[in-house]
Amino acid sequence: MKTKRKVWTIAIAAALATSGAMASAQENEPIKFGLCFDLSKSYAFITPQVAQAAQDLAMYTNENGGIEGHPVEIIVRDHGNEPQRGVECYEQLKREGVFIYNFLSTPVTNAALPRAMKDGNILMQSFVGRGDAVDGEVFGWVFPVGPTYWQQAANDVAFIKGQMGGDLSDAKIGFIYLDYPFGQEPIEILKTLAEKEGFQLELYPVPLPGSDQSGAWSKIRRDKPDYVISWLLAGGHAVASKEMRRNGFPIDRYLSVNWMNEVDINNIGAEEAKGVLRGTNVAGGQDVPIVKTMLDTYYANGKGSGPESLVRDVYYNLGLAVYTTGFEAARLAIQENGWPLTPESMKSGYEAIENFDANGLMAPVTVTPQDHGGGGKTRIEQWDGANWVPLTDWSADYIDVVWEVIKESSAKFTVE
């Protein structure tokens, strides 16, 4: 019995010692960005590019003096798109002093959101998770900088309105989507806009994973919509392009959600894809100054954080967009509130971002305490066989309609 007690005492002492060491706050730590990504399952089509962009950007920042003199550290972990492992990653990094997170997966970010809200940690949530999180008054710690799917859909409708001479009353717009929450999200806003603008809306659900679309497209052939807005992913675009050819639907009337990259274009065929439209908040291609800088400083000397092929992908630009915004927020935070950086000052740093476009990389964003999305501006680009050509300027339309939906949805959320 005595020995047992001794063992207990030692065990307790050891546990206390480790937890004490963990809790001690360190001075002069780097600014840590936690990237709990799904690098091995469903989101592996985008995460390597984004992680590489974040690492390149951190390397570049550190070599040029850091953020206000403080180095940046990018911590990448895999969670395999499993909510349980995402939470584990969150809890683990929390103890390593991370308070800025990005999960880049809708299921995992959903699972981590209540914790981040409760703990008061910054959750970067661009392009994933619940759309109503742009409501900064409710989701104070969540920063989904970029357009929500609602705003993207609204901007798409505005573009079509422009193309049809400013009048949609005789128009017929089709909406082809993956039949699960990602694809269903814009439906409500499209219905509202159909009522407002008087166009006819046709819905074409496609079952997961989007490889069987023949039913939807033969219906599209009968309905003859003027434009088809597409909420498909990855391989879904290639299938859609085949169906378009089979059903005689012009590909230049196919307007995709921002999830369409160079890999998809290659799968369709660069020539075959000529004319396809895409709504985006990030400029594609390598002519963007910051992407050029990365290519010249690192990839030309073989010093990049990964293969160069991943740089030639619009999702790399997207990753840069997400992290330049994050770094800018940290810079503003330190400038205004000094070191050390805290979640509170990082939050106010984010909310001080004004008209920031990372030197032409993305749509200018202005984050406010009310709007954590930064305005939701996008533009429509067209593939000309070799490049994405912008057809419109960065803009956001039907903002009041979109915010009505956001407010209605976010009102149901309370911090427990």
Add this chain to the structure above:
Amino acid sequence: MFYRLSGVYHSSLISDSRMFKVPADRNLAVFLLLIGLAAPFILPSLYLNSYILPWLIWTAAALGLNLVTGWAGQLHLGYAAVMAVGAYSAIHTVRLGVPWEIALIIGGLAASVIGSLFAFAALRVKGLYLALTTLAMQFVMDWVLTHSPTISGGSHASLQAPTLALLGQQITSDAGYYYVALGWCVLVTIFMLNLKRTGLGRALVAVREKDFAAAILGVNSFYYKILAFAASSFIAGVSGALLVATFYFLAAPEQFSVNVSIQVLAMVIVGGLGSIIGSYFGVALILLVPGLVNGLVVTASEELGMQVNVETLAHIPNAVYGALIVIILMIEPLGLGKLYGNIRDYLMTWPFDQLRK
């Protein structure tokens, strides 16, 4: 030496029907329970809230599946769907203002009803056909969840769970959540331990071994199959509700999708069909090892200063984990529970059995 026995012999019916037939087993169980109770004081909170807590809840869930698959021998591929029914009905009930204690039971009962409803249809078929029917239930549930905003909670289908409160006490601390999970897991374990020594348990085993032979012995196999489905669905429902209430804090369809169903089944199979301790091991392997191996690989590559691409780094643990499952099942096809049993049986009389040889 360890067990102080020369073998397990019984001289009365009472000793034969004891829950723990070997005193050392009982002592070990009590010891583990004490460690479990003391865990919040001896373990860092990271381990408590992101490893041990989900491990306990998933173990309770896996034990439920073990009841229907391990004991009654019915393959079930829609277990996560049943958990979802429990989770969603419990949360909605609480949101209507009903206290959590009742809501958890309602969640369990709702899962039980839906689970056995499908079982009625499913039990006309056997084996692989039954597996496919339960898989169909999973898909039906997935579809219902993604297509009915009133159930799934609107924006991006996530439904927030109100704060857990039991016996008038709001539970918000890590230790509190942990004790709830521990309590539920212990309760299910005790139920399963008792199941082994009751007529119900023996009837289920009879049904598993050969259902028409069981019928000849007077065991109504249809009734017992339904009973197994209902009981296991109840456990699934409450586990699902507790998983959301103490770990995820909001319910989303992806948390109960088809791959989760397959994972739970993997937990049961790797752990050992019909083995209680095996379920604990199986859950640990399937649920926790990927994360732990991932951490190990990351640390190792950092220590060695290797410049490994993040993508490669993410795939190595997957390969290791896959290999681990294959190796374990090759060493002992009856699972980790049997592996433990082999060691225990060997040590039971060691070293005195050596004298006989």
